[in-house]
Amino acid sequence: MRERLDVxxxxxxxxLFYVDRQRWRQLRARRLxxxxxxxxxxxxxxxxxxxxLRRESEDFLARQMxxxxxxxxxxxxxxxxxxxxAPVKLNVSLAPAPTKDGSGKEKATVFTQEExxxxxxxxxxxxxxxxxxxxxxTGEKARERLERIRESVPHDKESLFKAxxxxxxxxxxxxxxxxxxxxKRLMVKYLGEMEDEDMVLFVLEHLKDHKSPQKLVExxxxxxxxxxxxxxxxxxxxIIFESMAYGEGLLTDKMLVE
Numbered sequence: 001m002r003e004r005l006d007v008x009x010x011x012x013x014x015x016l017f018y019v020d021r022q023r024w025r026q027l028r029a030r031r032l033x034x035x036x037x038x039x040x041x042x043x044x045x046x047x048x049x050x051x052x053l054r055r056e057s058e059d060f061l062a063r064q065m066x067x068x069x070x071x072x073x074x075x076x077x078x079x080x081x082x083x084x085x086a087p088v089k090l091n092v093s094l095a096p097a098p099t100k101d102g103s104g105k106e107k108a109t110v111f112t113q114e115e116x117x118x119x120x121x122x123x124x125x126x127x128x129x130x131x132x133x134x135x136x137x138t139g140e141k142a143r144e145r146l147e148r149i150r151e152s153v154p155h156d157k158e159s160l161f162k163a164x165x166x167x168x169x170x171x172x173x174x175x176x177x178x179x180x181x182x183x184k185r186l187m188v189k190y191l192g193e194m195e196d197e198d199m200v201l202f203v204l205e206h207l208k209d210h211k212s213p214q215k216l217v218e219x220x221x222x223x224x225x226x227x228x229x230x231x232x233x234x235x236x237x238x239i240i241f242e243s244m245a246y247g248e249g250l251l252t253d254k255m256l257v258e
Contacts (some may be wrong), residue, residue: 017202018222149244150257153237160236161213169246175207187236190227
């Protein structure tokens, strides 16, 4: 099965699309089934890893709580903690007893110090909220960078087709979500109407197989003739835009080149 799918990934799949459409659909369905099985296996592995990590975290926190409780119990037995867990504050003063005239002043000072300590404790308990005013600015800067990238995408066929593609930034999910509506719109533009959904799937599979733009032109020529180059250029400009944005660490979201 794997060998047969590898053969289908070859350039012969382009010819098969026109020679035996039913066979092309069957092989495509088998390939999608194999990909879905691999994705399901990968998801199951990731879920298991996440579950293992969760259990390890819970075990670690439980051990920490046990250690803290044991330490608190030892401190209580040693007389260092009260029943409510508050530490005992020992204040031994060797100063002489206050005179009658200064006793009131000293008591006031003691009360003032205690109030200051209480205020300090309350301040420590109030969580500090960090206000971040850079989010909007960062978003605006990201959009400006995306605009510059979009303007830098080549228009001429030679430069466009020679541009390096970061396929690691173009997952199958991105291709399905973003390129399917784009390709449908281009098909309507160059064919007048969307008569053949298989043509859209043909282009999507071409992109997922990381084939060259020239191969896409050759695959579309039997239907689009001279328009095959123009459609491929439009698709490839979006490919290069996504690739360049990925290289800059930017998310393009729904942004299109054209």
